Amino acid sequence: MSKIPLQFRHNGREVAIFVDGGTNLLVALRELIGDMTPKFGCGQGGCGTCSVLIDGELHLSCLTLAETVAGRSIETLDGMKQGPNLHPLQRAFADNFAAQCGYCTPGMLMAAKALLDRNPSPSRDEVIEAISGNICRCTGYEPIINAILAAAGGRISA
Amino acid sequence: MAVTVKTFASASEAAGALSSDRSARYLGGGTLVMRALNEGDVSISTVVRAQDQALARIDASGPRVTLGAGVTFARVLAERDLAFLHAPARSIGGPAVRNMGTVGGNLFAPNPYGDFTVALLALDTTVAVQGGFGSRDIGIEEFLQARDRQAGTLVLSVSCTRPASTEAFRYRKIARIKPKGGSVVTLAAHLPISGGRIAGARIALGSMAPTQIRARAAERALEGRSLDATTIAAAASAATEGTSPSDNALGSAWYRREIIGVHLRRLLSGQE
Numbered sequence: 420m421s422k423i424p425l426q427f428r429h430n431g432r433e434v435a436i437f438v439d440g441g442t443n444l445l446v447a448l449r450e451l452i453g454d455m456t457p458k459f460g461c462g463q464g465g466c467g468t469c470s471v472l473i474d475g476e477l478h479l480s481c482l483t484l485a486e487t488v489a490g491r492s493i494e495t496l497d498g499m500k501q502g503p504n505l506h507p508l509q510r511a512f513a514d515n516f517a518a519q520c521g522y523c524t525p526g527m528l529m530a531a532k533a534l535l536d537r538n539p540s541p542s543r544d545e546v547i548e549a550i551s552g553n554i555c556r557c558t559g560y561e562p563i564i565n566a567i568l569a570a571a572g573g574r575i576s577a
Numbered sequence: 578m579a580v581t582v583k584t585f586a587s588a589s590e591a592a593g594a595l596s597s598d599r600s601a602r603y604l605g606g607g608t609l610v611m612r613a614l615n616e617g618d619v620s621i622s623t624v625v626r627a628q629d630q631a632l633a634r635i636d637a638s639g640p641r642v643t644l645g646a647g648v649t650f651a652r653v654l655a656e657r658d659l660a661f662l663h664a665p666a667r668s669i670g671g672p673a674v675r676n677m678g679t680v681g682g683n684l685f686a687p688n689p690y691g692d693f694t695v696a697l698l699a700l701d702t703t704v705a706v707q708g709g710f711g712s713r714d715i716g717i718e719e720f721l722q723a724r725d726r727q728a729g730t731l732v733l734s735v736s737c738t739r740p741a742s743t744e745a746f747r748y749r750k751i752a753r754i755k756p757k758g759g760s761v762v763t764l765a766a767h768l769p770i771s772g773g774r775i776a777g778a779r780i781a782l783g784s785m786a787p788t789q790i791r792a793r794a795a796e797r798a799l800e801g802r803s804l805d806a807t808t809i810a811a812a813a814s815a816a817t818e819g820t821s822p823s824d825n826a827l828g829s830a831w832y833r834r835e836i837i838g839v840h841l842r843r844l845l846s847g848q849e
Binding site for chain 1: 607608611612616651
């Protein structure tokens with residue numbers, strides 16, 4: 420079966436690859452682009468660790484047919500850092516102990532970025548809703564919620 | 578395993594491709610078909626897509642509401658005129674799933690999913706489908722009863738009449754994980770009132786049978802009566818009639834039968 424040419428914008432950079440029919444975006448990003456920040460968790464849309472932004476909108480890369488992102492803009496955690504400096508969300512995650520094993524962190528950060536990009540001052544409930552599609556098995560979520568509120572400049576409650 | 582992806586400009590071309598290939602599946606938001614491919618479903622060898630803008634159209638300005646099959650739950654939530662559908666749309670997935678999952682795809686979502694379809698069933702929705710035979714409108718109940726045989730047809734849109742008031746349409750999803758989780762049971766009730774009495778009661782249940790079903794015995798208990806405590810108790814006690822729930826990780830069939838009447842009573846009573 421012939422490969423399909425695919426071009427899209429990856430963290431601000433135009434990329435061109437060849438994919439097999441049916442390849443999902445997560446595989447394209449990790450195995451063909453070499454961006455290992457989106458993780459494979461469940462492959463079912465249940466864990467959120469493969470979350471990326473497509474044209475600024477939160478999507479699950481494992482459930483996205485790679486061909487459907489032709490000409491679109493993909494943002495992953497790899498593009499979040501600003502030169503040598505961490506993004507404020509990354510800094511807040513570190514400061515608030517929001518990452519333990521770290522496997523959910525890329526998806527959590529993308530979900531948080533999707534929220535703060537459209538709502539810079541979310542309520543605690545809005546943060547909870549924003550990360551409701553992302554599973555963390557380590558932290559109990561509270562440090563993650565506090566980190567996102569801290570990054571947004573919101574009040575942190577215990 | 579690599580599959581062939583066929584992308585068409587029009588829905589009718591996609592429907593033709595779908596109806597002529599038994600191993601073809603239509604790709605909407607990806608939450609069902611891509612999941613099947615990720616799990617290695619070898620029954621799918623062709624993925625069909627359509628870039629037809631008609632599939633993404635929302636017509637919510639009048640009393641009759643039509644949603645293109647490709648409308649996502651995020652778009653339903655962004656539409657003020659679709660406020661009566663916000664609760665079912667919000668009950669599905671997290672933000673990413675709502676950005677991807679579509680109204681048309683939800684018609685095919687197996688238990689413990691398909692919550693939006695429970696709402697559509699209570700609203701007596703009409704489903705517009707296109708197959709090799711051309712396009713036609715069918716009632717959602719008929720569609721669901723033949724769902725396993727619908728893979729070769731393309732859903733174009735769903736249409737329903739807007740409920741007369743916010744009180745007339747009610748929705749409740751019971752999940753173990755909040756705010757996101759698969760359904761233990763899902764309930765929707767459409768209770769049009771005429772002259773102080775219920776006329777045309779519709780109760781729809783999710784996760785109480787292989788597909789979403791209507792609770793006809795409960796509907797009969799409500800029909801022609803005012804929504805008082807006696808009527809609600811009669812409907813609640815009839816809620817399990819005709820149901821055939823299954824065991825899964827979220828709850829046993831026994832548990833579902835035990836709680837469905839309780840939650841129907843709460844739904845009809847307006848309790849949280």
